[in-house]
Amino acid sequence: MSERLVDAWYRGATWLHLLRPLEYVYKGVVARRRQAFLSGKREVWKAPVPVIVIGNITVGGTGKSPLVAWLGRWLSEQGWRPGIISRGYGGHSSRYPLFVQADTDPQHAGDEPVMLAQQTGLPVAVDPDRPSAARRLIAAGCDILLSDDGLQHHALGRDIELVVVDGERGFGNQRCLPAGPLREPLSRLASVDAVISNGNIDCTLLPVESHCMTLTPVHWRHLIDDVRYPASHQPFSGSVHALAGIGNPQRFFRTLTTLGVEHIPHPLADHHRFTPTDLRFSDNLPVVMTAKDAVKCRRFANERCWALDVEARPDQALVEWLTKRLEAL
The missing domain is CATH 3.40.50.300 (P-loop containing nucleotide triphosphate hydrolases)
Known part of the structure; x- marks a missing residue:
């Protein structure tokens, strides 16, 4: 769409x-x-x-x-x-x-x-x-x-x-x-x-x-080794690339703003078919994404990739x- x-x-x-x-x-x-x-x-x-x-x-x-x-x-x-x-x-x-x-x-x-x-x-x-x-x-x-x-x-x-x-x-x-x-x-x-x-x-x-x-952020999850940190304690500093291939990407970006995460938004189509190219940027900034996107990126993710897991309350x-x-x- x-x-x-x-x-x-x-x-x-x-x-x-x-x-x-x-x-x-x-x-x-x-x-x-x-x-x-x-x-x-x-x-x-x-x-x-x-x-x-x-x-x-x-x-x-x-x-x-x-x-x-x-x-x-x-x-x-x-x-x-x-x-x-x-x-x-x-x-x-x-x-x-x-x-x-x-x-x-x-x-x-x-x-x-x-x-x-x-x-x-x-x-x-x-x-x-x-x-x-x-x-x-x-x-x-x-x-x-x-x-x-x-x-x-x-x-x-x-x-x-x-x-x-x-x-x-x-x-x-x-x-x-x-x-x-x-x-x-x-x-x-x-x-x-x-x-x-x-x-x-x-x-x-x-x-x-x-x-x-409500959807409540629970933890940051490292895609390489599955190490997790509470959502309130981000495991990186500075700006990040934020990827969202979901039905309403702006919701994810607003969640990051609420958590105090400075980010460069990259909205994508719902159910976007990720490739390794989607994770390549000219800088070394961390890359954060939704849990739904992470299942498609994990097999070719690098050490800079994180997912933000949320739970329904x-x-x-x-x-x-x-x-x-x-x-x-």
Whole structure:
């Protein structure tokens, strides 16, 4: 997605009205596809274990993956045996379902599944056919499933639908692709179970249970030897090169500013395919990046490369709500 188009969505550029005819076509396709599953014309596979979908209604980064990681760890603490399902966007495997390990090549599995496997230690299965991935995880002993970015993948039945919203950017001009950032009309929120805002948003405007979370920097991680330092104590001095191939690079750059890190920003496209050239600069300044980018850079990183790891911190009300919902399943 081009930066110019994304910027236009969120500042409400007037020229976007030229894309309205394409938006109507897109909305029609999305509505017919969803209705086909709701009406039974297309098969929905219902797993014999609970399925929680964590998704976006907008394109781009919202903090969804950190919430998936938190959910996986929290469910494990509650005595569940969770597994994570992913489409594996950006990856291409010769066989599916692909069981993802912490050292799986992200070119095969995609960057986010590898990152989730590293951060949680939980079973992660990638498959464009999500019911197939679900069956693989259930066979491995999982008794609850998290479907990452699965809101629009209706072939897999779900017990709970969670939508993560970027509290800083909200819903942009509130129009669907390509005239705006919405994957589905805002009316879709009325049918989900809860909306989790990453940052501040006026939750009173939402037609559904709503909660908040924050993304908290946890530590700096050296890509060469995995040595870690608290986020509040940066292991370098002076300016750094900051790389961000995520849906909202500016969020990463603002986090660095909050931490007092002077940086030269290098925004890249979401799921950017890194090469060694991306890490080469004419100076010897440190290079810092997101955890998602680090999984693609680690095999050719040098001693100047660091990742900033963050964790989702949901509000207590969300924890209590989830506990009650799971008890009722």
